[in-house]
Amino acid sequence: MLPFRIVADILYGELNEEMIADLKDIVPLREVLFKQMINGGLTRFSLSRFLPTAANRGMTTFQTRWRAFNDRAYERARELGGFTKPVVSMYEAAHKGPVTFEHVLQTLDECLFANLDVTTGAMAWNIIFLAANEDYQGKLVKELALHSTTEGRRRYILNNSTLLASCISESARLRPAAAFSVPQSAPTTRVIDGYVIPAGTDIIIDAYSLNMRGDFWGLDADTYRPERFLEKSSVEQRYHYWRFGFGPRQCLGKYLADIVIRSLIIYFVENYKLRVYAHLHPHFTNDVGVAQPFTIAWSYYLATLAKLLFSGPGGPETRFWRLNSTPQEATRYRAFSWRKIRWAFALIANQRGVRWNHEVKNVHPPEARGKAHFLALQAWKIGNLQYAQLSFISVALGLSRPEDWPPPFGAITDVTTVRQFWGKYWHQQLRHMLTSYTDAFIDTVGIPRGTNWSSYTTLYLAFIFSGMFHALSQRQMPCPVDVTDSERVTGFFLFFVWQAAAITFEDFTQWCWKRVLVGNVEYLGEFAACRRYISLTLYRQLHKVLILDDQKPRNVWSHPTHIVSGWEGRQAEELRAAACAELSNTGLVDFEEGTATSVTRGESCFEITTEECMTFRGRKLLIATGKKNVFPDIPGFADNYPEKIFHCMFTFGYENRGAKLAGLLAEGALATPFHAKMVIGDTMKFAERVRVFTNGDSVLRAKMDAHIGLPGVTYEDRPITCIRRTASSLGLELDLEGGSSETIDFLVHQPRTEINILPLVKQLGLELDDRGDIKNTPPFYQTDHPGVFVAGDCATPFKIIPMAMFMGAQAGAGIARSIAGDGFLKAHSQQTIM
Ligand SMILES: Cc1cc2nc3c(=O)[nH]c(=O)nc-3n(C[C@H](O)[C@H](O)[C@H](O)COP(=O)(O)OP(=O)(O)OC[C@H]3O[C@@H](n4cnc5c(N)ncnc54)[C@H](O)[C@@H]3O)c2cc1C
Ligand code: HEM
Structure with missing residues (x-):
């Protein structure tokens, strides 16, 4: 506030307590208005002044208070000292008429508020340049020693040919108050250097071009060398240097500003040693552009490394392929051929494996159809998201397709828990990479998959890992020198660890609710879609059923359903919703949303663990997980x-x-x-x-x-x-x-179809037939694994809803009978086979 107070004292005479308090109230009003103006938007249009906006209301309040303050200040200055204070002569000029009160108030505003920004900015850069060029502090001290008397010092401060004045000019040359001047209109047609500038043309001055890029300042134009101002006369410098503006409208406070800055620098160099303490908290670079590839891109490096490390002996070529291509497509591509490079680029760029055989769950449906629509959508997002930039480049160059780049985030309205926030709403870009590392860790130390141990180890490791790399990347970003390493990274890291802790707490609360309050429920364990039909059979036998589903049915397209009696021409989504409502009403069927990732068999029950680390137990298991299309x-x-x-x-x-x-x-x-x-x-x-x-x-x-x-x-x-x-x-x-x-x-x-739950099929030791469907025995569709039944697309060549319904109803009957007495099924299937 020093330049503000100095200028205020000059304009109004020494401020009293009441005026200081008044100004303190007015300053925040002006600050808010300035922010609104800089933010742009509506405030930029002249017609907007008639709108009932917050900016206009703020402007009216500010103008009223500003006028009242200046009126009082004028009266006081007159009482104190006649016409000597600038506020008095300015007000008198407005009374007499050559200028208006509006002019006076605008000028006073500019003197106080705009001055504050530019003068403090100029001071700050002077201090930084002197700190970075310590030898100039010594030179200044020597120069000052030659002007130590009060009168000598006064003349020294006003002199424009000193090293001190040159240092300040050099600092302003390299870091001007603004990159561009305020636009001004040429009042008449002018010819400058052979160019005709028609009347009314708006003109701005590009400060950096003039101060640094022109030939005038020589080859070392971008280095701090104050002596250059002593080498050229002010006449020579004119029009090669922009600082206080040109012509009649140039800065009113240029002399005053220099007096303030020069006095302050004298105080600093005589009383302090200015130094840049970069070595105290060193950081990688000050250039954000250079820092970027080492910071934000870490997830791509780690994901690529994970693919190289954990793909097995055949390498990534045998582990990753696009679903619309043949399995292990890249094994057929020649090394360094264009096809192989395209495949590798698409694999690295597509972090979530969208439409690849490693697609992570909870990827949202694409929002655009067709390349042109997609490119148009991404183009306007490009400014703010790396994902949009990469997707734009990939699709424009034909390296991938629009459907490989569904929107990164889901609907925030779907989020009700921290787990859902990270597992469903958040972008999932890191999921495959993180789980590659956590899975490798779990396997190496021998934690059995599908257990609580493995789930929570994964949870904590993934967040710790993510937190570590987020924090490290933060550490590589340019930052002020007074921010310590620990201030930069600790909070960042802990933020991630806290997420794992919050999810654990949530899980525990849900577990208590289910196990303690609702009671320890033994389910029949069933997951998937034709579940609805099996459940109808089972509830009528008073069995309790849990349906676990991750809501990705094969006919996810909005398309009218046919050949389903009673439902002709209606949407499949409605059919699913109606079936769920029917089941909910029974009170015997629970629904859970989640992806089963592992299944184990205990003595009397199956235990299913989901990707979201939930565990469910049931006495029997029906698999109705459908299949996915491979185009x-x-x-x-x-x-x-x-x-x-x-x-x-x-x-x-x-x-x-x-x-x-x-x-x-x-x-x-x-x-x-x-x-x-x-x-x-x-x-x-x-x-x-x-x-x-x-x-x-x-x-x-x-x-x-x-x-x-x-x-x-x-x-x-x-x-x-x-x-x-x-x-x-x-x-x-x-x-x-x-x-x-x-x-x-x-x-x-x-299209070829692929089973959705291959790891679970392997864990249970189930066999697939040559079409890739789970082998089973009609009429109850039990598998070779006792207690495991199948229904629907995953277990029949006839992949239609009526078949899924029939199988579900039959499997339900089989399950009910097998609970009654396991001997029944055996006898019955033997009978059937015979
Ligand atoms: C475009 C299209 C149109 C069709 N139109 C018709 C039609 O008009 N009439 C007709 O009779 N048939 C039609 N079909 C066929 C019909 O959609 C299928 O036969 C039927 O959906 C099979 O039901 P399902 O329960 O076996 O599998 P799905 O309906 O595919 O359901 C499987 C469910 O299991 C879930 N799941 C998978 N893995 C897991 C896991 N690990 N953990 C938890 N849940 C999991 C999935 O998210 C999904 O919700 C159509 C199919 C397509 C592709
Ligand atoms: C280092 C400090 C300062 C810098 C770099 C600076 C720079 C500028 C510039 C570039 C302009 C515009 C000139 C143009 O349009 O051609 C300007 C205008 C102005 N400045 Fe400053 N200024 C500084 C300090 C001050 C101070 C301390 C005051 C207080 C008296 C002040 C009062 C004004 C006023 C009233 C105008 C408007 C002049 C007009 O439109 O007629 N400035 N200043």
């Missing part, structure tokens, strides 16, 4: 499934009857002439002709041609390079290798 690696396939690409001609096709030409992609299950012929028959009910695409397989094409022999069926063996909607959006355009393309009304293809 062929054809750009545009995922964009058009299931709207224009149909996997089943009973649930799709009818709505497209009367089509001219359908395509059939003969891959996977449809790559056998027998199966393909059957599905072509189904398709020809809705399309006049069918074109079979063997996607690069000419042998298959020949086989199909020979076996199918149906009129209206033609064949194409060139690989499909891209699938796009036609301009009308009603059909599909298939680009073929070699350049041509084919237009069809819709495409038929049955």
Whole structure:
């Protein structure tokens, strides 16, 4: 506040207590207004002054108080000393008319408030430059010694040709008060250096260009060398140096400002040794741009390292692949080939493994369809998020697709616990990397997976690890020298550890609620979707059921349901909701949201642990976890499934009857002439002709041609390079290798499916058949593992809802009977088999 008080005393005469108190009240009002002005937005428009905004209300209050203060100050200054104080002569000028009161109040405001910012800023830079160039302090002290008398010192301070004056000018040259001058309009047309500046043109001065980048200041223009001001006359310097402005509107306080700054520097160099204490708390760099790759990017380095360390003997190539590609795709790519580089880049950039075989849970659905829409969405986020930048570059260069970059964060409204905040809402970018390390630790020390020990070790290790690297990256960022290392990192680190502690506390509270207050419940343990049908059977036998689900059913697309009696044409989501409501009403069915990650079998029950570290026990276990689609690696396939690409001609096709030409992609299950012929028959009910695409397989094409022999069926063996909607959006355009393309009304293809819970299947020792479905024994669908039943897509080739319902109802009956007496099932299945 020193420059403020000095200028106030000069303007108004020495302030009394009442005036100081008054100003102290007014300053915060002015501060708030200034912030609102700098923030921009509405305040930038001249018409905004008529709006009922907080800024306008604040302005009115400030103006009223400012006027009242100055009126009182004027009266007092007159009483004290006639016309000597500037406030008096300014007010008198306004009374007489050459200027208005508005001019006077604006000028006084500028003198006090703007001066405070620029003068303290200038002082601070002078101190920093002197501290960084200690020899100049010595030189100044020597110069000062030559002017030690009061009169000598007074003349020295006013002299512009001293080293002191040069130091201050040099500091202002390198760090001007503002990067640009306030815009001013040329009142008439001017010609400057051959350039015509029309009247009314707004002009600003780029301070850095003038002060540093021009030829005038020589090759060492960016170094602190105050002597340069002694080498050139002020006339020479004119128009090569911007500090107090130019022309009639230049700074009113330029002489005063220099007197204040010079006096203060004299005080400092004579009484203190100024030094930069960077070596006390050294830090990596002062340049944020340089610090970035060593800070924020740590998660990418660690994730890459984890992939190299923990992928097993075959390396990352055998462990990671895209779901729409063939397993272990990268083993076929030549080292350093463009395809392999693209694969590696996509793997590193896609931290959550979206649409890869290691996709983490709780990734949110994409918000944009199509490349152009995606790029437009990311472009406006790019300024503030590394994720948006990386996704923009990857998709623009064609290294990945929009669907690989779903929004990083979920809906905050879904968060009710700390665990959910981190596990569902937060971006999940670090999940795969962190668990790679924690899993390796758990396996190395031999903690059995799926136990509380392993869950909480994972929880704490993950947060400690994350906290450690967040804190280390914080330590590498530029920061003020007076902030110690421990101030920078300790709080940061502890913040993360506290999260693990909070989650433990939450878990304990929930455990108490379930075990102590609700009672120790023995469930029948069941997880997944056709669970609803099994549960209907079970509640009628008075059995208690727990349904554990992570809410990612296979028909997650919003698409009307068919072939489900009583539900024709309605949404699958509604069907699920209605089934859940029915079950809730029974009072015997509990629902839990979570992903089962391990299952163990105790003496009398199964224990399921979830990724969220919850544990559930049940006497019997029904697995109804469905399967996930694995799309062929054809750009545009995922964009058009299931709207224009149909996997089943009973649930799709009818709505497209009367089509001219359908395509059939003969891959996977449809790559056998027998199966393909059957599905072509189904398709020809809705399309006049069918074109079979063997996607690069000419042998298959020949086989199909020979076996199918149906009129209206033609064949194409060139690989499909891209699938796009036609301009009308009603059909599909298939680009073929070699350049041509084919237009069809819709495409038929049955994507490969993969079991969702492979680790659990392994833990239970269950067997898969050659389609990858869990082996079981009808009619109750029990597996070889006693007490474990299966239902739905994961256990049948007939992957439709009625089948899932039927299996669920039957498995429910089997479970109820097996609880009554385990001998029953054995006898019954033997009977069935016979
Ligand atoms: C686009 C499309 C349209 C379809 N249309 C029809 C139709 O009209 N009519 C019809 O009859 N059929 C249709 N189907 C087939 C039908 O969707 C499936 O047959 C049915 O959903 C199978 O039910 P399910 O319970 O076996 O598996 P899903 O419905 O896939 O449910 C499995 C559940 O298990 C959960 N789960 C998986 N792993 C875990 C884990 N580790 N921990 C906890 N939970 C887990 C999943 O999140 C999911 O909620 C369609 C399928 C698709 C893809
Ligand atoms: C190191 C300190 C200061 C710097 C770098 C500085 C700089 C400037 C600059 C660049 C301008 C604009 C000139 C233009 O538009 O061409 C300005 C205007 C002004 N300054 Fe300063 N200033 C400082 C200190 C002060 C002080 C102490 C006062 C108090 C008397 C003051 C009062 C003013 C006023 C009233 C104007 C407006 C002049 C007008 O528009 O006619 N300044 N100053």
